[in-house]
Amino acid sequence: MIQSIRFAAAAPSTAAIITMEDGQEWSTDTSLPPDTWLRELMHDWLAGQAPADYVAPVVAAPRILTVLQFRDRLTPAEEVAITQAGMASAAVRVWLDRLSGAQEVNLDDPRTVAGLHAMAAAGLLTIERVTEILA
Incomplete structure (x- = not known):
């Protein structure tokens, strides 16, 4: 049946x-x-009865992004704030340099997570935004 x-x-x-x-x-x-x-x-x-409608499969967001894809997850205001902070803070500058030199950004990499949390600790991102960026 x-x-x-x-x-x-x-x-x-x-x-x-x-x-x-x-x-x-x-x-x-x-x-x-x-x-x-x-x-x-x-x-x-x-x-x-009628057949059920087609439901497109849910495609998970990529967990490995290009640097540009990763930076596109930041709002323009967040990106400007982080860039400006990099001029005054060596820690932020090191994170930006490492990001710029990366071939890709793995959202599950502890360095990515720690870097975003450091940006939150510096007041450049909220914890909610860190969660959204890593989602």
Whole structure:
């Protein structure tokens, strides 16, 4: 028995995924005639209800970014404040230099996390912003 039918792609696609009660999934097309056992079941099932809408898969945000992608997570005001602080604070300057020299920024790297927390401790970012930037 069919448990559910959902579209496999955004409209106007007629491609569908049929989930059986035992968990097996089958792919077919709702526009095809009921010329197989599966399509016959599908057509009978569709006579009483519509397939579920297509839901695009959730794509996780990349955890490894280019330096530009990482800096784009900062607001312009935050970026200016950190740059200005780098002129007065050696610690901030070292962090900026290391960031500029990096090939990529890993959001899970303890150095990235510590650097952002140091910016928060210096009053350049809030802890909430650090959490958002690392998300």
